[in-house]
Amino acid sequence: MAHRVKYRWISQDGYIHLGFRDGRIVAEHRHVWECAHGPIPGGYQIHHRDGDRTNNKIRNLEALLPQDHKREHCGHWTDQDGRWWKRCTTCRRPAPEDDFPTKRYRDGVRLTRGNCKTCERDRQRAKNGYQGCFEKNLGLHFGPRSAGRIP
């Protein structure tokens, strides 16, 4: 590394930061990526492939556009053809994004329900059969019990 590092610490957001002798502070993963590839292109974010924010080996770092980065963190991945896949939260089978019924977009990111076509159909059937129950469960998950918990 070309710069003289004076301090190295993990900040509250879980990223390792470096403090240089000249007073500059940078996130280590960004610094490592830039040492290998040059300045990070505008708008790109550096992603940790294995999800470990302190693993700043260059192999573990990848420059992604924000919308792709968000997808990665939602458990999506791309195949060789650049198609996005994700795993069904119910049957755990991987399926192309197109096989997930809900297609909404927020900030350019495709939002899909966690269920594949088959599981979503089953869920709809169950929901229509036991509507009262479903409402009650919603209350449990999103009600006061889960609100205001101190992390």
Ligand SMILES: [Zn+2]
């Ligand atoms: Zn990331």
Ligand SMILES: [Zn+2]
């Ligand atoms: Zn499924």
